[in-house]
Amino acid sequence: TKVVKKELFPIIDRDGRAKPVILAIIEEAISAGITEVGIVVQPDDKEIFVDFLKKPPKKELFEKLSPQNQEYSRYLEDLGSRITILLQEEQLGYGHAVFCAKDWVQNEPFLLMLGDHIYASDIEKSCARQVLDVYEQVNQNVVSLTTMPAEIIHKAGCITGVWQELNSILSVTQLYEKPTIEYAQQHLRVEGMSENDFLGIFGLYLLTPKIFDFLAEHINQNFRERGEFQLTSCLEKLRQEEGMTGYVVKGKCFDTGLPDAYRQTVIDFRKI
Numbered sequence: 001t002k003v004v005k006k007e008l009f010p011i012i013d014r015d016g017r018a019k020p021v022i023l024a025i026i027e028e029a030i031s032a033g034i035t036e037v038g039i040v041v042q043p044d045d046k047e048i049f050v051d052f053l054k055k056p057p058k059k060e061l062f063e064k065l066s067p068q069n070q071e072y073s074r075y076l077e078d079l080g081s082r083i084t085i086l087l088q089e090e091q092l093g094y095g096h097a098v099f100c101a102k103d104w105v106q107n108e109p110f111l112l113m114l115g116d117h118i119y120a121s122d123i124e125k126s127c128a129r130q131v132l133d134v135y136e137q138v139n140q141n142v143v144s145l146t147t148m149p150a151e152i153i154h155k156a157g158c159i160t161g162v163w164q165e166l167n168s169i170l171s172v173t174q175l176y177e178k179p180t181i182e183y184a185q186q187h188l189r190v191e192g193m194s195e196n197d198f199l200g201i202f203g204l205y206l207l208t209p210k211i212f213d214f215l216a217e218h219i220n221q222n223f224r225e226r227g228e229f230q231l232t233s234c235l236e237k238l239r240q241e242e243g244m245t246g247y248v249v250k251g252k253c254f255d256t257g258l259p260d261a262y263r264q265t266v267i268d269f270r271k272i
Helices: 021-031 043-054 067-081 094-099 127-138 150-155 181-187 211-220 232-242 259-271
Strands: 010-012 018-020 037-041 083-087 110-113 117-121 141-149 157-165 169-177 197-207 244-248 251-255
Touching (some): 018 021, 021 067, 021 110, 127 244, 141 157, 169 181, 197 232, 211 232
Parallel strands (some): 037 083
Antiparallel strands (some): 141 197
C-alpha cells in the first residue's frame, strides 16, 4: 500500500473489465440512486484521485481507444462530475475520517461506505439500494448486517437486537466494536441464531447528520479508543438518541484490505 493505495487495487468485474476498487464502490452508490459522492482521502493522495476521477485522457490518447472504451471514458467523466474529494489532514481513525465529511454532507441523511469493501447482491437490487429502501421504510438510521461466525467477530463491529422481521430487519439494542467471544456470548446473542453465529456489521450505513455531533464530542474531548477516534461507539450513542434499525443484507461483502481476502475477492467478484 506504500506503492498503490488499497482503494486503487484492481479487480475484474463480470464484464471482464479491470477497475480499481474505489470505482466499484462509486458504481454501487450510483446504482442505488445516490447522486453525489464524497471520497475522504489523505492530502498526499488527492492528486491520484483527482487524476483518475476528474481528468479525461489527452485527445491523442482518447482517439486511440476503441469506440467501446471511448464510451467508457465518457462514462467515467460523467461519474467524476458527481464526485467531491474531501481531505483528512491527519489519519486519526475511522470516526475522524467520517467527521471530515460533515460540511459536505450538511444537514442531510447520507450513505456511508468503506473504501476497502465491495458488495455483490444476491438479488436484483444492489446491496446499497436494499439499505436505502429499508431507510425509506423505517425512517431512522440503518446499519447493514451479515451473519458472522464467533471466531471472527473480534475483527468487526457486532450488534444485537430484537427481530421485527425474522432474519431480515431488527431493532438494534446494542452496538459493540470487536467484542471477545465471551462478551458476545454473554451480551450480543440474537434470538433464533445458533450459539456460534452473531450479527456483524456488513459495511454500509444510512445515517442522519446527528452522528457528527457525537463524533465532534469525541474529537473535542480527545476521547480515543485503541489510539484513534472510532465510529462504533458514536453509532451506539446515535442509537440511544434516535433509534437504529439493523438489516441483514441479501448479498456478500468482499474485504479487499487484507491479502488473503483480496485474493479471494479477485476470484469471486469476477464470477458474480
